[in-house]
Amino acid sequence: MLEVVVKSFSELTTNELYAILQLRSEVFVVEQNCVYQDIDYKDQKAMHILGFKNDKIVAYTRIFKPNDYFLNASIGRVVVAANERKYGYGHIILKHSIKAIEHYFNEITIKISAQTYLKFFYESHGFKQIGDEYLEDNIPHIAMIKN
Template identity: 65%
Template sequence: MLSISVKYFNELTLQELYDILQLRSEVFVVEQDCVYQDIDGKDAKALHLIGKKEGKVVAYTRLFPGGAYFEEASIGRVVVSKTERQYGYGHDIIKASLEAVKNYFRENKIKISAQEYLVRFYEKHGFVKIGEGYLEDGIPHVAMIWK
């Protein structure tokens, strides 16, 4: 069972921060073989949605109000540990992220930069592709909007 919490940066424990950064590095840098600056100075401005299983961080997103990242509110750094993807935790954290954006930011329009291979996944949650695809850190992405 996935336990989900939402925290501002200053509410994160050192262990949670370490576990989040470790998970992001494990998936985005090592698994996806992508050298990029994950620690980008934006975490302090984000709302952090953390999915834990038996006390271990296995899923995560970071959320921004409109104007902080895009003109619209946004969800980014969506990640689930490779060993936990079979349980549908990606769907759980996206649903929780949509609710958190509404509850914390009072916004109903969300923009994401989705990896192209995940378009169908996001479409299942009501996101719609906008514009043409592009490369971000060498990986094909597409902008998507949720209203």
């Protein structure tokens, strides 16, 4: 069972922040073999959606209000620990992220920059591709929007 908690940057404990950065690094840098600057000073503006299993963060996203990342509200750094993906936690954390944007920002239009191979995953949550594929940190991405 995944317990989902929403926190601002200042509400995160030091241990939670460390666990978030470790999980993001484990997946986005090591697993995907992509050297990029994950610590981008955008975490301070974001709301953080933490998915806990047995008191350990195994799923995570960060959300932004309009104009803090894109013109529209947005979701980023969507990540689930490799050994936890078979449980559908990606769907759970994304649903909570969409609801958090509606609750905290009173917004329904959400723009994301999605890794292309996850197109169908995001489409299952109402996102639609806009524009052509592009490279971001040497990984194919597409812009997607949900209204």
